[in-house]
Each structure stands twice: as C-alpha cells, then as structure tokens.
Amino acid sequence: MPDAAPLLPYLVFDFDSTFTQVEGLDELADIALAGQPDRAERVGQIKALTDRGMAGEIGFQESLAQRLALLGANRRHLAPLVAHLQTKVSASIRRNAEFFRRFADRIYVVSSGFREFIEPVVAEFGIGPSHVLANTFTFDAEGNITGCDPANVLSRDGGKIRQLVLLDLDGPVYVLGDGYTDYQIREAGLAHRFYAYTENVSRPSVVAHADEVLPTFDEFLYQLKLPMTLSYPKNRIKVLLLENPDARAAELFRQEGYQVEQVKGALDEDELIARIEGVSILGIRSKTNVTAKVLAAANRLIAIGAFCIGTNQIDLPEAMRRGVAVFNAPFSNTRSVVELTLAELIVLARRIPEKNPKMHQGEWDKSASGSFEIRGKTLGIIGYGNIGAQLSVVAEAVGLKVIYYDMAEKLQLGNAVKAKSLEEMLPQADIVTLHIDGRPENQDFFGAKEFALMKPGALFINNARGHVVDVPALAAALRSGQLGGAAIDVFPYEPKTNSESFESELRGLPNVLLTPHIGGSTAEAQRNIAEFVPERIMEYINTGNTQQSVNFPNIQLPTQQAHRLIHIHANVPGVLANINNVLAQHHVNILGQYLKTNELIGYVITDINREYDQDVIQALRAVEHTIKFRVLY
Numbered sequence: 074m075p076d077a078a079p080l081l082p083y084l085v086f087d088f089d090s091t092f093t094q095v096e097g098l099d100e101l102a103d104i105a106l107a108g109q110p111d112r113a114e115r116v117g118q119i120k121a122l123t124d125r126g127m128a129g130e131i132g133f134q135e136s137l138a139q140r141l142a143l144l145g146a147n148r149r150h151l152a153p154l155v156a157h158l159q160t161k162v163s164a165s166i167r168r169n170a171e172f173f174r175r176f177a178d179r180i181y182v183v184s185s186g187f188r189e190f191i192e193p194v195v196a197e198f199g200i201g202p203s204h205v206l207a208n209t210f211t212f213d214a215e216g217n218i219t220g221c222d223p224a225n226v227l228s229r230d231g232g233k234i235r236q237l238v239l240l241d242l243d244g245p246v247y248v249l250g251d252g253y254t255d256y257q258i259r260e261a262g263l264a265h266r267f268y269a270y271t272e273n274v275s276r277p278s279v280v281a282h283a284d285e286v287l288p289t290f291d292e293f294l295y296q297l298k299l300p301m302t303l304s305y306p307k308n309r310i311k312v313l314l315l316e317n318p319d320a321r322a323a324e325l326f327r328q329e330g331y332q333v334e335q336v337k338g339a340l341d342e343d344e345l346i347a348r349i350e351g352v353s354i355l356g357i358r359s360k361t362n363v364t365a366k367v368l369a370a371a372n373r374l375i376a377i378g379a380f381c382i383g384t385n386q387i388d389l390p391e392a393m394r395r396g397v398a399v400f401n402a403p404f405s406n407t408r409s410v411v412e413l414t415l416a417e418l419i420v421l422a423r424r425i426p427e428k429n430p431k432m433h434q435g436e437w438d439k440s441a442s443g444s445f446e447i448r449g450k451t452l453g454i455i456g457y458g459n460i461g462a463q464l465s466v467v468a469e470a471v472g473l474k475v476i477y478y479d480m481a482e483k484l485q486l487g488n489a490v491k492a493k494s495l496e497e498m499l500p501q502a503d504i505v506t507l508h509i510d511g512r513p514e515n516q517d518f519f520g521a522k523e524f525a526l527m528k529p530g531a532l533f534i535n536n537a538r539g540h541v542v543d544v545p546a547l548a549a550a551l552r553s554g555q556l557g558g559a560a561i562d563v564f565p566y567e568p569k570t571n572s573e574s575f576e577s578e579l580r581g582l583p584n585v586l587l588t589p590h591i592g593g594s595t596a597e598a599q600r601n602i603a604e605f606v607p608e609r610i611m612e613y614i615n616t617g618n619t620q621q622s623v624n625f626p627n628i629q630l631p632t633q634q635a636h637r638l639i640h641i642h643a644n645v646p647g648v649l650a651n652i653n654n655v656l657a658q659h660h661v662n663i664l665g666q667y668l669k670t671n672e673l674i675g676y677v678i679t680d681i682n683r684e685y686d687q688d689v690i691q692a693l694r695a696v697e698h699t700i701k702f703r704v705l706y
C-alpha cells in the first residue's frame with residue numbers, strides 16, 4: 074500500500090508460536106535429544122509443560138524449570154536451532170518483513186524464551202538486540218545448558234509485566250501474542266490492546282481475553298491501515314464448500330490462509346441464500362443450483378468452483394453480469410465416467426441387473442436368453458466431447474464398432490464413424506449412450522420419438538444429466554420391451570443428501586441398472602478435482618488469471634510486475650478509454666494492459682507503477698459500468 078503510515082503504537086511481540094510457528098525450547102529439545110531412545114517421550118513432556126504454561130495452568134517459573142531439566146541441551150545445539158527457527162518464522166510475518174524493517178524502532182520482542190536463539194532470528198527483520206527482551210541460558214564448563222539467569226525478570230512469574238514496567242514506553246502499547254502471559258501485560262494496565270495471535274496456535278483461554286483475534290499479521294496491518302505486502306488479508310476470504318468435495322480442497326484453501334466452512338450435502342435456494350452473505354468463494358458439485366436469486370444475495374462472491382464437470386446448475390450469464398468467475402474441473406473425472414459406461418454396457422448385455430438380485434434371494438436362473446457379447450456390436454455415442462471421445466477409443470479397444478453424433482464438428486478418433494443425425498444413428502446402434510452436456514436447451518433431448526427409432530431390444534445408457542431424458546418415455550420403452558435394458562446414473566431430481574430417499578418410476582423395471590450419480594465418484598477423480606479447482610480459483614484471486622474459467626473471458630496473464638488493477642465491467646463501448654483517462658489524469662504509468670471481452674463483460678488488467686495516489690483507486694471504482702474492481706499487489 075503506497076500511503077505513508079501514521080505514527081505506530083509500540084508493538085510488543087511474543088516470539089514462540091507468534092513470531093515463529095513453533096516453541097523454541099520444544100525445537101531445542103528435539104535437536105538436543107536426537108538419537109536418544111527416550112527422545113519422543115521427553116519432547117512430549119516438554120511440549121505438554123509448554124502448553125500448560127502458555128494456557129496459564131501452571132506458573133511460568135515452574136514450567137520453565139521442569140522443561141530445562143528435561144532438555145539435556147548444549148551450546149553446540151544452538152546454531153542448528155537458530156537455522157531451523159529461521160525457516161519457521163510465521164508466514165504472514167515473513168511476508169511483511171519490510172514492515173518490520175521500516176518500523177523496527179517501534180517494535181519490541183518480549184519473550185520468556187531465550188535471547189540466544191531469538192536475537193539472530195529477529196535480526197533479519199531489522200530488530201536489534203536492544204529491542205529483544207528475553208531470558209538468557211546459563212552453561213557449565215562443557216557448554217551444557219544448566220538453567221537460566223535468575224537475575225533476569227523474565228525468568229520469574231509475572232516477568233513480562235515487570236519487563237514492561239522497566240521498559241516504560243512512552244505512548245500506546247499493543248501486545249501481540251499467543252500466550253496468557255502476553256494477555257497479562259494488558260490486564261496489568263501496561264498495554265492498551267491485546268491481540269491474540271492465532272496464526273500458529275489458538276488457545277481458548279487466551280482468545281477469550283483478547284481485544285482482537287489475529288489469524289495473521291496481515292489482519293493487524295489491514296485493521297490499522299498500515300503498509301502491508303498483500304492487498305487484502307487472506308484470512309478475510311471465506312470459502313463455503315457444499316456437497317462434500319474431497320478433503321484436499323479444504324486443505325488447500327486453508328493452506329492459502331482462507332477461512333473454510335463446509336456443509337455435507339447440497340443446499341436449496343433459500344438455505345443457500347441464508348448462508349451466502351460474506352462468502353467470497355462458493356464450492357459446489359452437481360446438485361446445488363446457483364440461481365440469480367442466490368447470486369443477488371451473494372454480496373462478496375468472487376468465484377464459484379464447480380467441483381465437477383457440469384456447470385448447468387449455475388446461472389452462468391448472471392454470474393458473469395455480477396462479475397463472479399466460475400471454474401470447473403473439465404477433465405478430472407472423464408476417465409471415471411468412461412470406465413463406468415464400459416462396465417455398464419457389458420453388465421446390461423449380460424442382464425446382470427436381473428440376475429444379481431435373484432442370486433441374493435436364492436434363485437438360480439442360469440440362461441443365455443437375451444444375453445450377448447459386445448464384440449462386433451455397434452455403440453452409438455451421442456455427444457462426442459471429452460467423455461464421448463474417450464469412450465470411443467476404449468470401446469473400439471474391446472471390439473465395439475462406434476458411431477457418434479455431435480451437434481459440433483469433432484475430431485473423428487480411430488475408426489469411429491460420424492452420423493449426421495440421430496435419425497441416421499439410432500436405427501444402427503445396439504447400445505446408445507448419452508454424453509451431451511446439460512445446457513437448458515437439452516431438456517428432454519431424448520424422448521419417445523428417439524426411443525422408437527432405436528433397434529428393438531437395444532440398450533440405453535444415460536450418464537450425462539437427468540433432465541436430458543424424458544423419464545416417463547424411457548420407462549414406457551423399457552416396459553414395452555422396445556429397450557432391452559438401461560443404465561441410468563443421473564435423474565431430473567436427485568436426493569440432496571444420502572439420508573433422502575430416491576424416488577423414480579424406473580425403480581423395479583427389468584434389466585435396469587440404477588446408480589446414485591456416481592459416474593465421477595472415484596478416489597482418483599475426486600482427488601484430482603479437489604486440487605484442480607482450488608488451484609484455478611487461487612490463481613484467479615492472486616493474479617487475475619482467468620484461464621479455464623467457464624464464464625469469463627480467458628486471459629493467461631504474464632507475471633505481475635508491480636500493482637495490478639483488475640477491472641470487470643459491462644461490455645459497452647468506451648469503458649477502456651475511461652479507465653485510461655483516469656490513469657492519465659492521475660499521471661499513472663501503465664506497464665502493461667490486457668483486455669478481453671465476451672458478449673456480456675469486459676475484463677481489463679492493468680499493471681501500473683507502485684507509486685500512485687489512493688484517489689486513483691476511488692476514481693477507477695467510479696468508472697461508469699464497473700461491475701467489480703480490485704487491486705493486487
């Protein structure tokens with residue numbers, strides 16, 4: 074942020090689990106006890122004592138004395154400890170190292186830890202020895218650590234309070250720490266505010282006493298309008314994940330610093346409207362409908378992740394109009410659907426859906442009637458997209474002839490033959506499988522007329538979308554024997570959760586294999602999706618890159634040079650000129666500019682010099698037809 078900072082209050086930082094992610098003494102124990110048979114046990118005891126001390130359950134002096142006795146450390150262990158701690162500085166503190174260097178004279182590190190390892194770690198952040206107040210070790214002649222200097226006030230109970238009295242700081246004091254002893258400074262009236270620092274550890278007894286809770290240091294800088302490395306604290310980005318995507322998705326978002334909330338099943342429109350306020354990223358699968366009403370209630374939504382292939386459940390044009398980018402996983406479960414389809418066509422050809430339940434009921438119905446090999450038969454694939462095309466290759470490999478129909482021109486794979494129409498294809502196919510997408514125009518795409526065109530006794534598979542098939546017509550074709558069997562994975566209405574029952578007139582029909590929309594439900598597919606979608610969304614949030622968004626103009630951006638202005642606007646003439654006029658009026662130097670539009674929106678990325686007046690940001694927000702505007706740095 075280019076603005077000059079106001080005069081800063083004194084910031085008193087705790088070190089262990091605040092400045093660094095870990096407790097120095099615990100790490101020292103781990104290094105010192107390496108190779109010893111009771112290492113795990115003693116490190117565990119030390120960690121338990123640290124926690125009890127931090128939570129205020131035992132006095133500091135008692136906790137320290139017991140930990141030092143267990144430690145068995147020597148001076149030679151300190152250098153590796155420091156090297157280790159330097160890699161363990163809290164991420165948001167490391168990110169804002171520039172802030173520490175710039176305001177080092179207002180920052181103190183007050184810790185019950187030890188100067189020997191704190192000083193070298195904070196020195197890298199411009200904090201000198203006089204601003205480090207900590208204990209010091211005592212050593213014997215062999216360099217073994219024997220204890221701590223008893224004359225140091227920090228070695229005693231209430232040490233931080235005494236230290237602050239001795240410091241006698243002239244001006245407001247803010248304390249940032251994860252421990253109860255940090256709060257006690259505020260309790261004693263020696264600090265004006267206490268910030269519970271929870272980036273590494275969150276202790277309920279400490280959080281309960283805090284004036285504010287800081288999930289990261291960015292949040293502190295943001296609240297106080299101080300210069301920071303990020304344009305917006307990531308902890309303020311709320312993610313709502315519905316329909317149980319693989320746990321990896323939440324893990325990736327959390328690693329990025331976002332807040333993640335999860336709901337196991339789908340939500341209906343009203344339920345989603347009640348949950349969507351304040352949500353920046355919504356993650357769904359095929360069952361949650363993101364309607365215009367939901368989008369209207371979504372006051373902070375930046376992106377929607379469809380953790381699946383289909384995006385027909387999202388009002389894409391409305392999302393676009395509101396500047397919400399939608400991403401999906403277009404190929405992560407393709408193979409899974411292909412494998413299921415292949416299995417189904419063999420299973421149907423052998424009438425397994427009838428034979429399997431009979432066996433479970435004790436009935437031995439051995440017969441070849443109505444069963445056939447798939448070798449040499451003709452498979453009709455409708456929709457020769459990612460799934461249809463891959464199925465075509467696999468089907469030929471097991472001896473099927475393939476004929477396909479697609480409304481778009483497609484690359485013909487292997488020996489597959491293109492049909493010009495359904496009328497041409499359907500009478501030739503022994504098995505027909507649907508792989509078209511779920512766009513609204515495909516409602517009831519396949520009905521009585523199409524079933525009548527199929528060969529009598531042919532098989533039918535729908536693993537695409539439920540609403541593309543007229544289900545009563547399908548049921549009639551099965552009952553009449555026009556169809557010899559069907560495998561159906563998708564339905565016009567599907568239960569929102571596993572506790573809701575499945576209702577369909579297809580239940581109980583002969584040679585019908587019904588599956589609960591599991592085409593993409595494999596460990597491999599779900600894991601792939603859970604990585605692919607968060608990566609696209611985080612890339613969009615961090616760089617503005619819209620590559621593979623399903624509703625935004627796709628721009629693959631070069632690496633950001635300085636500050637990046639991201640402007641989404643209604644696609645009407647003159648907006649780019651107005652943006653550039655604002656920049657020219659404020660003497661802002663443009664380093665690079667990228668524009669792409671589609672039928673509804675324009676997406677302009679402008680990289681500019683770091684030096685600019687904050688007014689320019691307000692002026693850009695006010696440009697007519699702006700939908701969303703943000704600055705990245």
Ligand SMILES: NC(=O)c1ccc[n+]([C@@H]2O[C@H](COP(=O)([O-])OP(=O)(O)OC[C@H]3O[C@@H](n4cnc5c(N)ncnc54)[C@H](O)[C@@H]3O)[C@@H](O)[C@H]2O)c1
Binds near residue numbers: 406
């Ligand atoms: N059952 C499951 O769990 C599961 C898993 C993944 C995908 N799907 C669904 O499978 C379908 C196909 O997925 P994909 O990744 O292959 O999609 P895709 O977009 O790559 O392919 C769809 C193809 O259908 C064609 N098409 C659309 N409407 C058509 C029409 N009316 N007539 C002829 N051709 C038409 C398109 O031109 C395109 O080539 C989608 O509906 C998707 O939602 C289901």
Ligand SMILES: O=C(O)[C@H](O)COP(=O)(O)O
Binds near residue numbers: 358380
């Ligand atoms: O669109 C898809 O990828 C499939 O329909 C799978 O949807 P699901 O993630 O809800 O199982």
